[in-house]
Amino acid sequence: MNRNRILFGIGVLAFISVIVTVRLGGFLVDNEYRQPDRQVAAQEEQGEAELTPRQQGIVDEQAADEAEARARPYEEAEYRAVPFVGSRVTVWVLAQLHLLFAAFVLAVPLFAFIIEFVGYVKKEERYNKLAYEFTKLLSVSFSMTATFGAFLTFGLIILYPKFTNYLMHIFSPTFLPYVLLFFLEALFLYSYYYGWGKFGPKMHLFLGFMLNIVGTAIMFIANAWLTFMMSPGRRDDVDGDGVPDFVSAVSESGALLSLRDAFFNFTWMPINIHRIIANVAFGGSIAAAYAAFRYLQAKTDEEKAHFDWMGYVGNFVAIIAFLPLPFAGYYLAAEIYAFSQTLGIQMMGGTFSWLFVIQAALIGNLFLGANYYLWLGMGRMEGGVHFQKFIKWLLIAIALCFAVWATPRYAISSVSEIAAMGGSSHPQLSYLGQMSAKNTAVNILILSTYMSFLLYRRTGRQSVHPHRQLLTRAQAIVFSSAAALVIFYGVYGYFVDSATRIRFAIPQVYSVLAALVVITVIDLPLYRNATQSGETKWGKIPAVSQYALIFIALSFTWLMGLMGYVRSGLRQEWHVYGVVLDTSPDAYTPTLGFATQVVSVTVLIFFGLLGVVFWLSSLGGKKDWEPKTVADGGDRLEGGQAA
Amino acid sequence: MWGLNLPVVLALAAIGGVLAWRRANTLVWLLYTLGALWAFFRFGFAVPIPQSVATIYLGITGLALVCYASSSRERLAETVQPIKRLILEPRYRLALAGLLVALPALAAYNVYADLTVPLEAPGFGREVHPPPPTEMTVHDETIDMATAENPYLHYKHDDPELYAKHLENGRRVYYENCFWCHGDGMGGDGMFAHGLNPVPSNFNDVGTLPILQSSFVQWRIAKGAPGLPASGTPWDSAMPAWEKFLTNEEMWDVNLFIYDFNGYEPRALGQH
Secondary structure, three states, X not given: OHHHHHHHHHHHHHHHHHHHHHHHHHHHXXXXXXXXXXXXXXXXXXXXXXXXXXXXXHHHHHHHHHXXXXXXXXXXXXXXXXXXXXXXXXXXXXXXXXXXXXHHHHHHHHHHHHHHHHHHHHOOHHHHHHHHHHHOOHHHHHHHHHHHHHHHHHHHHHHOHHHHHHHHHHHHHHHHHHHHHHHHHHHHHHHHHHOOOOOOHHHHXXXXXXXXXXXXXHHHHHHHHHHHHHOOEEEEOOOOOOOOEEEEOEOOOOOEOOHHHHHOOOOHHHHHHHHHHHXXXXXXXXHHXXXXXXXXXXXXHHHHHHHHHHHHHHHHHHHHHHOOHHHHHHHHHHHHHHHOHHHHHHHHOOOOHHHHHXXXXXXXXXXXHHHHHHHHHHHHEOOOHHHHHHHHHHHHHHHHHHHHHOOOOOOOOOHHHHHHHOOOOOOOHHHHHOHHHHHHHHHHHHHXXXXXXXXXXXXXXXXXXXXXXXXXXXXXXXXXXXXXXHHHHHHHHHHOOHHHHHHHHHHHHHHHHHHHHHHHHHHHHHOOOOEEOOOEOOOOOOOHHHHHHHHHHXXXXXXXXXXXXXXXXXXXXXXXXXOEEOOOOOOOOOOHHHHHHHHHHHHHHHHHHHHHHHHHHHHOOOOOOOOOOHXXXXXHHHHOOOO | OOOEOHHHHHHHHHHHHHHHHOOOOHHHHHHHHHHHHHHHHHHOEOOOOOHHHHHHHHHHHHHHHHHHHOOOHHHHHHHHHHHXXXXXXXXXXXXXXXXXXHHHHHHXXXXXXXXXOOOOOOOOOOOOOOOOOOEEEEOOEXXXXXXXXXXXXXXXXXXXXXXXXXXXXXXXXXXXXXXXXHOOOOOOOOOOHHHOOXXXXXXXXXXXXXXXXXXXXXXXXXXXXXXXXXXXXXXXXXXXXXXXXXXXXHHHHHHHHHHHHHOOOOOOOOOO
């Protein structure tokens, strides 16, 4: 019935559209100037049809344009413009959309493969089904990635022809391998997806493995192009004096000296590491958002249970990858600083440093969202009340760390506030704006989140290990020691010079990573074959948890857009830093407000497209269309609402 | 003490103590936390914290409290229960009426307070470390900012006598030209410092010289305020462009001297 109404509505709209179009066309034609008909007929009779001044003007204008076009010599265009939005924003949005879909397409096979492998080892069919559910998202996303990739390539060729030509001069030998790898990726992806259940498990796992290898190789090649733009060369101690020297991959005029140095440039590996980890975190969060979307649509308990579990696994993947991400980001930032103090200062002390305050707010939200989801998840298990009392303390730790991380070194202040503070920094709070406090905060955030996960894992379970008390105490000691060490270095950092302080980040990071590994290694045997006080009720989680998953995915996406802009925008007026200047009208650095608006609009477009991907992916589970039978119609006619 | 306004802090702590003693329910605790933190940020510091930072903190607190209240069905029910009772039970009608008047009145007061702020010039964020150019030219000598180092630094090991001579020259240049603003002890507290806003750089600070390459310091000495980048303005710096008064050697010498005087080494190329 509804469908008929929609069709009727579309028909009415189409009819109105036709009428409006015809009327509009008629109006425009009617208002064009014409000679009086009798005058034209009279002139034609006499064979002396004269042009009106307007017609003559048009003819003259066309002739002048043609003459000018013939006289104009061919010139290579350096840039071309896009009306309203400008060429920079066009390429920016296209590149971001391409990258977001590409990150998703690279990440999902990674954990789909791992989940399938776990299912194969454990001989549990549900893992296999889950991996297939994740893989279903790939097919459409892959097409989207390719479409935006092509869009971006054309965008670059059309809008930045000279610069694109320069990149081709440097990297043309890498293009053919890239295309071949892309072809192989398509082959492995579709054989992995369509071959589900058609091959033996080992063969299918091999396809998944190859898909990951090829996908990662593609990303590594593309990373070389973009990192070259930031650091066109490598650093090496060429003269053996212990001080690194800059080995440029290009000559002063920009000619290629070494493709190897251009490819394996200074920031290539840090970006590779950062992107692999970030892709998995991002992919997991998007897959979890898909599960949340399906959960909220689900009508049966069985569907709810399935998508609740899927959302949990997706979020688990995202959070596990998210925990080491700040370290990878720190490594990348440190390498950028080491490559060029100008870029480093621009990033952390200059214009772009404000974006790191926004980044801190987003990452704090992500941590809060992830913990919140885990706490809500405790409601699935019977016996979850026992750990609820810890939530308060975890929340206090997380909120405090979040606040420390979001504290700017120099606050945005009014004139009277500056006068009261005696400068741009507050006498007490400015301590929280320093690196020591920030590093401590992020490490404690990671430890707190891991603690939430441990509590979630233990909810409703009782260890039967003979040394459970000893092992639990050992875990507590490791956890407390790591936290104490992190805080100790954080405080001690205020009493030493900056070079030593920066080095304190390393023991802080290692102590946290070591604690995560040791506690996990103890936890696995501790809770193996644990007794359960009650069943895990998948699907019995408050609906708000699903919005938390969508919120996490949104925050990840926004964060990627924002940080991508920082990395790219750091070059400022350079296409290739120190080599090729951007001389287009868009060479200026946009305001922070404008940049965040572009990022926000891009994220909205991405989520709009993602909605299409989710919808298309969910079509497979719907019932097949069947033509209405006469009996159906008869029933409807007789029974009214029977259908 | 510690820059805190102790009476306010103690009053807030006392209210918290009373709530704990009376075993207040979750809703009251949540409202107290938000209100107490607002009062703490507003009145709890001897030097009030900027509104922008207080807003960030209160936003985080609000988010955390919502998460806490809704982190389990039982806690949510416990938090909402007093609100339900206030709305539904007849004995609270007077309180409900008061609340219905108080909420719009609070909103109206907020609007009034927003509209009656004293007029003042807008504040602006200032960059602390201006980004240097990729290269600069001083007295016809072009310096690559990424790779340039103090040409006399290596004398420290190779020729200590020559190093001492350059240091001595740097000392002379410093006490003839720089100490007026940067101070005898290089603490940014010279005799002219009180008249300058922002104040001159403090070279004793561990966060200044050690994190900078000597090329950066040379850029600041040579180009001064007129050479600051177009981005991040207004700088309001009073630093002269010393290339107009000093030779390259004199500027490298004073560069050497301020590092040596404070016991710091310039950040090495490629150092993290």
